[in-house]
Amino acid sequence: GNSVTQMEGPVTLSEEAFLTINCTYTATGYPSLFWYVQYPGEGLQLLLKATKADDKGSNKGFEATYRKETTSFHLEKGSVQVSDSAVYFCALTGFQKLVFGTGTRLLVSP
């Protein structure tokens, strides 16, 4: 079945550091891929999405490229801020439902 694997956290960075959170997937067909962010005590907010191979999703300085050949959708940001501290979830669609990774907690210190 469909599944998503993402790197375990926490990822601890200093402000302005470069961020990569790895995400790989297993799926039948050609799913859409997503990154969601969850701030403490809140629901999930859509961060970015990509719907087909080689698509790049981007938002608020975050980027991720849909790589079919490596079945990956790694999240990157060139310069993180303290306000980016949150849990990041990689997800894919399959049969009208989202399949999530386990989440990666990002901690950014000043």
Next chain:
Amino acid sequence: NAGVMQNPRHLVRRRGQEARLRCSPVKGHSHVYWYRQLPEEGLKFMVYLQKENIIDESGMPKERFSAEFPKEGPSILRIQQVVRGDSAAYFCASTGTVDTDTQYFGPGTRLTVL
């Protein structure tokens, strides 16, 4: 332009009581999904509903859990005879009929069973 609304935000129940969680989708959205997030885990799909129809309930526990999305009013997730293991955050999401891939999430209901 209201997003997905869920209430209550926090719910405390004693073992054996019933929990009712409500979800109002984005205005104009007719597809609703429920997910459960156990502590320190990702979200797991529970059920997918359209107005008056359950489309996919493959993630719902076989007993004590039920969901509905009536023609009028919010979607309801009902948990009967709650147990401590039901303590979790329950999230509702909705999609429209055009971009059916992108799900918009509510703030969640955090259920605590004492």
